[in-house]
Amino acid sequence: MKIIDGKNLKFEYVKWNEEGQVESSMKAVDGVNLDIEAGDFIAVLGHNGSGKSTLAKHINAILLPTEGSLYVDGKDTRDESKLWEIRQTAGMVFQNPDNQIIGTIVDEDVGFGPENMGIPKEEIWRRVEKSLKAVGMWEYRSHSPNKLSGGQKQRVAIAGVVAMQPKCIVLDEPTAMLDPNGRKEVIQTVRELNRAEKVTVILITHYMEEVIHADKVIVMDKGKVVMQGTPREIFSRVEALKHYRLDVPQVTLLAHELKQSGVDLPEGILTIEELTQALEKCRSGKKLR
Amino acid sequence: MVLKTEHLNYIYGAGTAFEKQALKDINLDIPENQFIGIIGHTGSGKSTLIQHLNGLIRATSGAIYADGKNIYEDGYDKKTLRSKVGLVFQYPEHQLFETDVFSDVCFGPKNLGLCTEEIEERAREALSQVGLDHSYYRKSPFELSGGQKRRVAIAGILAMHPDVLILDEPTAGLDPRGRDEILDQIEKLQKEQKITVLLVSHSMEDVANYVKRIIVMNKGQVLYDDVPSRVFEHYQELETVGLAAPQVTYVTQTLKSQGWDIDTSVTTIEEAKQAILKALNK
Amino acid sequence: MLRDITLGQYYPASSVLHRLDPRVKLVATLAFIVSLFAFGSVSSYFVATIALAVVIKLSRVPFRFITKGLKAIFILMLITVIFNLFLTPGTPVLEVWKFTITMEGIRTAAFMAIRLIYLIMGSSIMTLTTTPNDLTDGMEKGLGFLKVFHVPVHEIAMMMSIALRFIPILMDETDKIMKAQMARGADFESGNLIQKAKNMVPLLVPLFISAFRRANDLAMAMEARGYHGGEGRTKMHPLEYKKTDKTAYVILLMYLLLMFLTSRYVKIETWLGF
Structure with missing residues (x-):
């Protein structure tokens, strides 16, 4: 079953001058077709400015396509009445661990999403426990997030998304600010979620080691998808990867x-x-x- | 400038519940014109150590000698020390504050009390050293890409003409392109200016390609201090402290354990290739 | 490390006081402070002292944490005591140079000192036993009636809890930027006031930029997690009065009554001959 279906997606950043005229515009995403099956582990690679983060924000309906269409679990992201359903279906984890934790205590942060969804108290606590255990942070439930390591904070952020029981999690460079140990922790957590909970994972990254286990790798450059395939297929094209200035x-x-x-x-x-x-x-x- | 640390100890939060010994008996010699890598995972004390080297943190005990003079002695000029030992913090682009690139780079030399011509001359020179030409001078730092912003911040330190340049994870958060550009520029700079560069990183692969000496930090202590190939011989010990040798080291080590007659002191892809080819042709 | 400072100085422990509804604690603290100023007599302060001692015992917070806050008001207290001691007219007891210490002076000075000390200790116990979040929750619910007057109570509470989360992070950041600028030769200490203010620019500009960047990121993260205001939101810690809370209110009432009665009818002062 297709969980994400994007056709000819385009997104343009427009810069206006003071008179309200278009000064310049830049196509961050330029005619991308996305076709993701439920339960897949997808990695999106590309250097900074390749459009991969812009694309990711479309899946959660933070950004809406300028052209083309995007369906998340059968729901059109442009349909405003479905906005909260879409955000619940496709959770999102961002790059900076400090800037996405809202609660002052770990368990309160994990409960933030379910609280927004209007879920009854008992159910919230059940979900908080389950998701903190799923990311291995249950022992830290009453800690302040400020005292955790980067990798631990990202795992809390992931738990916060998992508690909303999404079908799909989009991770926008979740390891870019972490040290090697933190990176490992996060990737293991994500792989485990994908394996055990059958959550569709879309991992945006520029670290090649992290995509080795993906079902499919998408390489982006200048807003376009330039390579697509299994990790082995992608990595056998060393020269092409070097051309896109990616790390092999x-x-x-x-x-x-x-x-x-x-x-x-x-x-x-x-x-x-x-x-x-x-x-x-x-x-x-x-x-x- | 030659730096030397003697029995350096640093305890933070002394007397409170958070007391922690961040540095334990550090003895290091930092000579002139050397490219050094400092490796350790988060919390190993590497960031604390480098802040000692330019006097931003004062050690609890021990001494630091800059050109033979103890920097903790009364009357020692810390300001000069800070200009001679340039420290580029992690995510240095977050410290940019001027309206344009050029003025921001001028901030350091201005604080040294130089005349305007000298300040501008240094700023131009520093910007060209990081590969930014005059078309960037009047741009706002916020119009630049992440990698460019970082180079502006590094230029801000270079303009102070340091003898020792310390960079705390200069490639954090950059993509492979930005990372290679910055590291290449630092290497070029080190060779041309013959200054000492200390590169703090947690990536062995990055460091192994560039440096001639690696200092491995763990739990506030110096675990190893040697040339890269000798440090990576301890790849098993490195793993136990949460670090790893470059992948190529593992390849040659595995081959050796499979009975190959192969040189295992390789640290880069090129060296590994040569070693494997040689072993295959035996 | 700046991050180790917990704002609102919550002391984690398991006690009746910790489990009490934050609204009860807010009301009780307020009532306690009011009672100190409304009922000023030796006997009622005796009651207040016992009440405070019992509460401290119940809180299971080490005594030194409770007295920590006193250091901050030491100067203020000293001034108050000195002024009251020397400037209250009445029966002279002692003469020091040009100043006269009066019986009334000693009395007011002592009372003022006790009031200030108890005020700080009382509110310290509240902040030590209540997490900042509970405190904001308590205010949100306790002040919920203000919504009728279009006061955005939920939004204010949300802002408060976000501030609580980000203050330590921004403090860390300040420290970092300060060091980074010092590495570029910046001087934050010397010079006159104007010079000093000017020197703060390299610190404040990056700090503001960083705060805006974080705010932007956070807003996006909150939206991505389905935040759309207080409407239709449930709470994982809904505030409901339990039996202990009701008991606490009864005890509070009894305390106030006792304070009132002692200040009125038990005149220890007259027995002692004040």
């Missing part, structure tokens, strides 16, 4: 370089194990000869 994992780059030097390796190596195994094969092949 070191192992993949190393494999690519070795291949260029004549070593017989398969395309799209993603992990250290894959590379060492492939190299082992090469060596034993040579020995046999």
Whole structure:
């Protein structure tokens, strides 16, 4: 079942001058077709200014397309009467962990979304407990968010979205401001949600290591989708990725370089194990000869 | 300028419930003209350490010598120290405040009490060092991209002509393009100006490509202080403190454990490639 | 670290007082303060002292936390005491140089000191046993009747709780920007007043920008989580009076009555010969 269906999406940032005339305009999203199946883990890659964050904000109806259409779980995002339903269906986690936590205590923050939805008290507490446990932050329920690490704060933010029981979670560069440990925590949490709760995940990032486990990777550049496919398909095109100035994992780059030097390796190596195994094969092949 | 720390200790919140020893017995020599990486995860004390080096935080005990003079001695000129040891904080673009790029870069040299020509000369020079030409001078910092803003902020420190340049995670939050641009520029700067650069990071991969020496911090102490290849030999210990060696180190280490005769002291992709090719051709 | 300062100085513990409805605590604190000023006699202060002691005991907050707030008003208290001590006319007791200390002076000075100390301690207990959020909740519900007069009570309470969340973050940020500008040679200490004000520009401009950026982000995050004002919102901590709250109100009433009666009919002063 399709959960997100976007056709020829366009979004234009228009800058007005003081007389109210159009001074300049910039197409941040330019004719994107989105087609996401429920339960998928989708990664959207692209450098800053590629339009990936603008696209993400459309899914939650924070931004509305200038042209084209976007349906979230069958609901048109331009339909104002469906606005709160859409926001509940597609939750959103942002980049800066400090700027999206509203509550002064962890559990109060997680309850913020359900409170807005007008859910009865008992149900709110049930959901708060469930979502804090799902992200592994239950022990911290009565802490102040200010005393948590970046990764922990992002997990609280994720719990806040999970408590609204969305079908889909959009994460807009949730790891950009975190250290490697925090990054790992967040990605593991998201993967677990996708696996156990069958929540559709749309992860916007510029860290390539984070997309290895995605079902599908979408690469954006200048507001357009320029590459699309499984991680392996994407990573086997090292030159194209370099062209879009994206970071390729070191192992993949190393494999690519070795291949260029004549070593017989398969395309799209993603992990250290894959590379060492492939190299082992090469060596034993040579020995046999 | 040569910096030296001796038995540096720093305890914050002494006497309160939040008391914590942030630095424990730090002994470091920072010579001239060296590119150094400081690595550690959040809370390892690396940010606290660099703030000591230009006198923004005063150590609880121990001493710091700048060109042989103890900076904690009475009458020591902290202002000069701060101009000689330039510190670029994390997300430095958040400190920009002037209406245009050029004036913001002038702020540092102006505080040094230089004459107008000298100030403007330094600002022009610093901006060109970070790759921003005169078309940016009169732009508002807020019209620039994230990477450009950060370069303006770095220029603001460079204009003070520091002998030691310390950068606290200069690539945080930037995309790969912005990251490479900044790191390349810093490397070029280090080579051309022959200044000492301390690059604080939590990414081993970033640091390994550039620096000649790595200081690993953990729980307020110096865990390792050596050339990159020697530091990464301890990749298992690094993992236990929440850090990791570059992926290429793992590749060669795994191959070695599989019985390959291979050089495991590699730190970059190029070195790894050469090592593997050599081992394959044996 | 600035972040360790908890605003509103909540002290986490499990006590009857902590569990009490914030509205009860607000009303009781107010009533206690009023009672100190309305009923000024030795005997009623005796009652107030006992009441305060019992409440402190019940709160399970270490005594030194309760007296912390006193440091801040020490100077104010000293001035009040000195003025009252020397400038109240009446029966002279002692003469110091040009000033006369009177019986009445000692009395008013002592009463003023007690009032101020109890006032601070009483309100400290409230803030120590009530989370800032509960406090805003209490105000929102307690002042709900103002909605009739088009006072945006929910919005004010929401603003207060957001402020509570962001003040420590902005304090941290101030510290950081200050250090960053000091690294560029900025001087925040020397110079005259105008010079000092001017020197604050490099600190204040980035701070404002950061606050706006955060506000913008936060507004978006709140919207994304379905916030659309107080209408149709439920509460995870709905305020409902429980049995203990009702009991607390009864005890409060009894306290006030006792204060009134003692100040009227138990004249310890006359026995002591004041």
